[in-house]
Structures are given as structure tokens and as C-alpha cells.
Amino acid sequence: MDIADIVYGNLIxxxxxxxxxxxxxxxxxxxxxxxxxxxxALVEMGDQTPSMxxxxxxxxxxxxxxxxxxxxxxxxxxxxxxxxxxxxxxxxKRVVKLILENALVRRFLDATPGNREVVxxxxxxxxxxxxxxxxxxxxxxxxxxxxxxxxxxxLELFRNGPIADRGREALKLLGDPGTNLVLVAMPEEMVINExxxxxxxxxxxxxxxxxxxxxxxxxxxxxxxxDERELLSRLEGVEGGADTAEMLKAARWEARQEASTxxxxxxxxxxxxxxxxxxxxxxAKEGSAPLVRNVAAxxxxxxxxxxxxxx
Amino acid sequence: xxxxxxxIxxxxxxxxxxxxxxxxxGLRAAIRGRxxxxxxxxxxxxxxxxxxxxxxxxxxxxxxxxxxxxxxxxSALMLDTQTTFDQLIGRLAPDAQTREKILNNEIYRTLSNxxxxxxxYMATEAxxxxxxxxxxxxxxxxxxxxxxxxxxxxxxxxLSRFFDKRVIRWFLAPYDEKRVFGVKMASTLVAGTSAxxxxxxxxxxxxxxxxxxxxxLLLFKDMYDGFRVRHEEVIELFxxxxxxxxxxxxxxxxxxxxxxxxxxxxxKRNYPRAGVIVNQVYPASGTKLDAKSLLGDAVExxxxxxxxxxxxxxxxxxxxxxxxxxxMAEIQRGWVREVQSWMGPNDGFLVEVPRLExxxxxxxxxxxxxxxxxxxxxxxxxxx
Numbered sequence: 001m002d003i004a005d006i007v008y009g010n011l012i013x014x015x016x017x018x019x020x021x022x023x024x025x026x027x028x029x030x031x032x033x034x035x036x037x038x039x040x041a042l043v044e045m046g047d048q049t050p051s052m053x054x055x056x057x058x059x060x061x062x063x064x065x066x067x068x069x070x071x072x073x074x075x076x077x078x079x080x081x082x083x084x085x086x087x088x089x090x091x092x093k094r095v096v097k098l099i100l101e102n103a104l105v106r107r108f109l110d111a112t113p114g115n116r117e118v119v120x121x122x123x124x125x126x127x128x129x130x131x132x133x134x135x136x137x138x139x140x141x142x143x144x145x146x147x148x149x150x151x152x153x154x155l156e157l158f159r160n161g162p163i164a165d166r167g168r169e170a171l172k173l174l175g176d177p178g179t180n181l182v183l184v185a186m187p188e189e190m191v192i193n194e195x196x197x198x199x200x201x202x203x204x205x206x207x208x209x210x211x212x213x214x215x216x217x218x219x220x221x222x223x224x225x226x227d228e229r230e231l232l233s234r235l236e237g238v239e240g241g242a243d244t245a246e247m248l249k250a251a252r253w254e255a256r257q258e259a260s261t262x263x264x265x266x267x268x269x270x271x272x273x274x275x276x277x278x279x280x281x282x283x284a285k286e287g288s289a290p291l292v293r294n295v296a297a298x299x300x301x302x303x304x305x306x307x308x309x310x311x
Numbered sequence: 312x313x314x315x316x317x318x319i320x321x322x323x324x325x326x327x328x329x330x331x332x333x334x335x336x337g338l339r340a341a342i343r344g345r346x347x348x349x350x351x352x353x354x355x356x357x358x359x360x361x362x363x364x365x366x367x368x369x370x371x372x373x374x375x376x377x378x379x380x381x382x383x384x385x386s387a388l389m390l391d392t393q394t395t396f397d398q399l400i401g402r403l404a405p406d407a408q409t410r411e412k413i414l415n416n417e418i419y420r421t422l423s424n425x426x427x428x429x430x431x432y433m434a435t436e437a438x439x440x441x442x443x444x445x446x447x448x449x450x451x452x453x454x455x456x457x458x459x460x461x462x463x464x465x466x467x468x469x470l471s472r473f474f475d476k477r478v479i480r481w482f483l484a485p486y487d488e489k490r491v492f493g494v495k496m497a498s499t500l501v502a503g504t505s506a507x508x509x510x511x512x513x514x515x516x517x518x519x520x521x522x523x524x525x526x527x528l529l530l531f532k533d534m535y536d537g538f539r540v541r542h543e544e545v546i547e548l549f550x551x552x553x554x555x556x557x558x559x560x561x562x563x564x565x566x567x568x569x570x571x572x573x574x575x576x577x578x579k580r581n582y583p584r585a586g587v588i589v590n591q592v593y594p595a596s597g598t599k600l601d602a603k604s605l606l607g608d609a610v611e612x613x614x615x616x617x618x619x620x621x622x623x624x625x626x627x628x629x630x631x632x633x634x635x636x637x638x639m640a641e642i643q644r645g646w647v648r649e650v651q652s653w654m655g656p657n658d659g660f661l662v663e664v665p666r667l668e669x670x671x672x673x674x675x676x677x678x679x680x681x682x683x684x685x686x687x688x689x690x691x692x693x694x695x
Contacts, residue, residue: 018325019561049572051565089515099511140325142455161517189670191326227621228628234613235606235625244605246596250636251629253668283635284642288564 001212001275004303007033009178010128012135015144016184017194021217023051024288025184025279026137028295033133034071035296035309041131042067045120045139046077055288069309072131078116081123089162117150118163121170128173141183141198148174148181149205175208183214185268187260192267199272212275214268215299219278220257229255257281277302312585313340313449313685316555318442318548319585320452322577323559324569328590328664331671332559333453334362335681337385338674344382345448348441350434351389362387362674369394371441378674383448388441395433403537413530439541442548555585555659560650562589562643571653578655586659588684589647594665595640602630
């Protein structure tokens with residue numbers, strides 16, 4: 001299974017350790033899907049500083065904003081999702097207001113653990129009915145795992161009633177053949193450790209959820225030959241000024257990146273069952289929007305998707 | 312900071328070396344003679360990784376510092392939510408029967424185990440516990456990445472509002488107010504509105520949910536005050552002189568944005584700010600360098616036994632690698648300038664830490680990072 005298969009599904013959940021470029025990959029997948037003609041929603045999860053604002057130069061809120069052909073972006077914060085939930089059950093605005101403006105109710109809803117997870121998952125269920133594809137930039141891996149586990153636990157707790165219904169819907173969506181979770185990693189030992197752990201954890205807690213792909217971001221495929229590596233290491237002993245040292249340092253870092261990439265690729269392939277897609281380290285010089293388009297083009301090249309329409 | 316403060320809270324986005332920074336500060340303070348605990352509420356095993364341990368759990372684990380001539384001690388604690396919760400119930404339950412009932416209550420098990428926000432509640436409890444235990448001179452708290460760190464800072468407030476008697480009374484009123492507080496509702500008006508809203512909530516969330524929750528709250532009835540008092544104390548602690556907040560970021564656009572968001576939030580809450588650490592900065596001078604003139608001769612000499620294409624390849628590679636390095640450093644300098652532009656007079660220091668050549672995961676790499684962060688001074692004298 002590659003990226004081409006999953007953009008023709010209904011839901012893609014994207015997670016990974018913080019700092020690996022999760023949002024960038026989610027935005028690139030959304031951009032790529034939209035370029036294939038899929039009506040796509042790109043969802044950030046209630047971030048108070050939505051990165052999508054920067055990428056699409058727009059002010060992204062709870063209501064979807066059109067950011068490109070076939071592509072809408074939105075930021076699902078818990079309070080708005082809760083309001084929508086209540087509105088769907090009680091379709092009278094004044095009553096909803098009465099409920100939400102009651103300070104005691106607010107405190108109760110605000111402090112009850114689990115409320116957030118269920119309400120937010122319900123919103124994803126609705127979005128999946130409205131769009132061909134929903135791409136979600138989930139929280140960092142630790143918290144994403146507990147979000148994924150929430151509906152199952154809710155169902156253990158409540159067998160009947162509205163919460164159980166929502167839980168069942170969410171669970172059905174997570175196990176749907178059109179739903180896929182994509183992990184994002186980069187070639188660093190700690191990141192790879194956490195990626196493998198997250199894969200194991202979600203596989204245990206939510207066995208019905210498919211995790212077909214891991215995206216290795218900022219990968220540097222080994223290009224140095226053995227001779228070149230040998231010559232570089234001989235150069236380490238050269239006496240020179242600060243400039244010489246700086247140049248050698250730059251080359252040494254890249255050589256190390258190449259080695260880490262090789263290790264990351266072999267560990268991800270041997271210790272998980274996910275297919276690996278590499279995204280090369282791309283220049284961030286022009287800012288985040290062109291970078292996202294370049295990542296989308298790189299994703300397209302990893303499969304047989306059209307990259308036409310991305311630029 | 313590491314000599315005087317009693318609590319340092321490290322905040323920032325993920326993957327910027329927050330955990331390593333926490334460990335570095337803890338290690339340096341321990342070397343300087345304090346008894347230090349580094350507390351992480353991160354569900355991942357980063358702290359263990361940074362300290363070169365394969366694993367440690369919900370117990371305070373003493374780190375072996377025999378190789379460092381430390382005068383103090385360094386311990387680490389990674390919160391496991393379920394265990395912390397259970398221990399807390401064990402400590403607080405008024406009698407064995409209540410304790411068993413709670414530990415076996417379904418809603419308790421679900422809440423304590425599954426949901427992200429319970430991690431934050433428990434972190435507050437654990438923080439209060441270690442802080443007041445007298446076992447440590449300094450606690451360094453490593454928070455999870457941004458959104459959750461904010462939850463963490465808000466959790467004490469949220470929870471103490473939740474355990475506000477008025478909320479509990481309102482909530483339990485339709486069930487059994489006498490069993491809870493032994494008082495009637497003060498106003499029939501409140502009771503009237505409550506009853507309507509409560510019925511609506513039952514309609515929205517299901518009566519099952521409300522029933523379960525009421526039972527859960529009843530079981531907790533004798534513990535509310537304790538929870539609330541401790542959480543209020545933690546908020547006071549956050550605002551006090553004994554505490555400082557340290558923002559850690561990397562010189563990238565998303566990370567700087569998160570740091571700026573934190574600066575605003577900390578100012579708004581009036582939490583004391585120690586400063587901003589920009590980690591992982593590429594140490595480039597900014598000058599364009601020519602590979603051939605710097606290293607051309609050395610390549611010819613040291614690669615004399617190799618093909619000329621290898622020698623030419625290396626010269627080209629040195630040049631292009633340095634070009635990318637310089638470009639990256641230039642982009643980063645722009646982000647550091649951005650931090651300077653929004654930092655105010657009360658936001659503390661701005662420190663840049665160069666990117667290390669290896670990942671930080673043992674005491675010696677932590678010491679190296681500590682030297683870069685705090686200066687390589689004789690640990691026994693002078694302020695860092």
C-alpha cells in the first residue's frame with residue numbers, strides 16, 4: 001500500500017513525535033489529494049497557534065476555509081465541537097446557549113476527562129460524511145494514542161445512550177477500510193524509538209486501525225561512496241583555521257545524517273510492518289508554503305500520483 | 312536560576328530538546344550540591360533516553376553520578392498515570408472499603424487510565440507531593456509539547472473549579488444531596504434551573520453517563536477538599552518567586568511561533584519567566600567558504616592513493632555541504648532575531664545553544680550540552 005491508495009480512502013490520521021514535521025506532512029498529503037480531484041478537508045486539532053495559518057496564509061477557524069482547489073482547512077477546537085454536538089441533539093439555539101452559558105455546566109464539561117476526546121472524534125465522523133477525504137493533523141504521538149483508545153474505553157463504560165452511540169460511530173470509523181493512520185518520523189534515534197513504540201501501542205489498543213505507512217521526513221539517502229567516506233575521515237586530522245573546521249563540520253554532519261537515515265530505514269522496515277516513504281531534506285529557504293508543495297510533489301513521486309496542479 | 316529556584320518548569324514545542332534541557336539543568340544543579348528531581352509527565356520515554364537509562368517508571372529513581380564528582384543528588388521520575396492515581400487513592404481514601412470501591416469503579420478506571428487530561432491532573436498531584444516532601448531542593452518539570460503543556464498549566468485551575476462544592480452540589484442535587492453535604496439547596500431558583508439543565512444534559516450525554524459520574528463523585532465526596540486545596544497550592548507555587556518558567560525552542564518557524572505563544576500566555580498568567588533557550592543552532596560563521604582553497608591540497612595529499620574522481624567528488628561535496636549548512640544557519644539567524652523582537656524586559660534571558668554533533672543520551676553528552684548552555688565553569692565556584 002502506498003500514498004496513492006490512502007488518498008483514495010476517506011480518512012487519514014497523521015501523527016508522530018513533536019518536531020518531525022507532522023503538520024507539514026499532513027498539509028502535503030491534503031494538497032496532493034486535492035490535486036487528484038478529491039474534495040479534501042485538512043484538520044488541525046484545536047491548536048491555539050494553527051500552523052495552517054502560516055502555510056496557507058489564511059486565518060483558519062472552526063468553519064472550513066477554502067485554501068486551494070478542492071482543499072478546505074479547519075481547526076477543530078473542543079469548545080466549538082462541543083457546541084456543535086449539543087446543537088445537533090438540541091436544535092434550538094436558545095436552549096444550547098442556556099446550557100453552555102451555565103457556568104456550572106461549563107465547569108463540569110470542562111473538567112470531565114474524556115469529554116474532549118469523544119466530542120472531537122464525533123466531529124471527525126461528521127466531516128468524513130461531508131468530504132471525500134479528511135486529513136487530520138493529530139496531536140503528538142503519546143496523546144494521539146490515548147485519543148485513538150478513547151472510543152473503545154467509552155464503550156466499555158456505556159453500553160447505551162448517546163455517548164455509546166458516538167463511541168460506536170468513532171470505533172466504526174477507525175476500523176473502516178478507508179481509514180489509515182500515517183506515522184511521521186525523521187532520522188534520529190530517539191524519534192525512531194518513539195515511532196516504533198507508538199506503532200506497537202496503537203496496534204495493541206486499536207487493532208482495527210490500519211497503519212500502512214511511515215513517512216521518513218528529512219531523509220538523506222546515503223550518496224557517499226566508501227572511498228569518499230574514507231577520505232572524509234582522513235581529512236578530520238587536517239590542521240587549519242576556524243573556516244576549515246567549519247567546512248569539515250558541515251560535511252561530517254551530512255555524513256552522519258546519511259548514516260542515521262540508513263539506520264532509521266532499516267529499523268522502521270524490520271521492526272514494524274509499515275511501508276516506508278522517504279521525503280528528502282528540502283530547503284526551507286523560501287518559507288513553509290513552497291516547502292509543503294515540494295513535499296507534496298515528493299510524495300507524488302513516491303507513488304504514481306499526478307503532481308500536476310500542486311504548484 | 313539553578314542555585315536559587317525551587318521549581319523550574321520547561322515548556323515549548325516537541326522535539327526541541329526540552330527533556331535534555333531539563334536533564335542538563337538538573338544535572339548541573341546536582342553537581343553544585345542540590346538535591347534535584349527531574350519530573351516528566353511525557354508519556355514517551357525521552358527522559359530515560361536522555362539520562363542513558365533503559366527505563367524507569369513511577370518510582371523516583373536515583374541517577375548514578377559517581378563519575379561526576381557531584382556534591383548533590385539527581386533523581387528522575389516519569390509519571391505513569393494509572394499508578395499515580397492508584398497510589399493517590401490509597402493515600403487519600405478515608406477507609407479501606409471506599410478505597411476498594413473506587414479502585415473497582417469503572418468510570419474511575421477509565422478516567423484514570425485512558426484520557427489525556429487525567430495525566431495533567433496526576434502531574435499536579437505528583438508535583439505537589441514531591442515539592443512538599445522535603446526530599447528535594449529543586450524540582451525540574453519537563454512538560455509535554457505545547458497544547459498539552461497548556462492543559463497542564465490549566466489543569467490545576469480546572470480541577471479545583473470542578474471540585475468546587477457548588478458544582479458538586481449542583482451536580483449531585485437531583486440524586487442525593489443529603490448524603491453529600493447534608494444541606495438543602497439554598498435557593499429554589501437555582502434548584503429549578505439546575506433540574507432543567509440537568510435533564511437536558513441527561514438527554515445529550517445519556518442518563519447512564521450522568522448516573523455513573525454521580526456515583527463516582529459520591530465515592531470521592533470526602534476527598535474533594537484535599538484535591539482542591541492541593542491544586543490551589545500548585546497554582547500559588549507557579550506564581551511564586553520560588554518558581555520560574557523556561558521556554559525552550561528550536562530555530563524553526565513552528566517552534567518559534569509556539570515559543571511566542573508561550574511568552575504571551577506566561578505574561579498573561581503572571582508566571583515568572585526565566586528566559587528563552589534556542590537549542591540546536593547551527594554554528595556557522597556566515598562567511599562563504601571555498602572548499603578548493605581551504606582543503607584542496609589536503610584532499611590531493613591524503614587521497615593520493617584514490618581515484619581522481621573521488622578527490623574531485625569530495626571537494627565538490629565539501630563545498631555543497633557547507634553551502635547547505637550556511638543557508639540553514641542564515642534561516643535560523645532570522646528566527647532568533649524574531650525572538651529578540653518580541654522578548655520584553657521581564658521575559659528573562661535569551662540563550663542560543665549550538666547543535667551538538669551527537670544525540671544527547673548519556674551523562675557525558677548532557678555535561679557537554681550543560682557546558683554549552685551554562686558555561687564550562689568549575690562547578691564548585693561562581694554563578695552560571
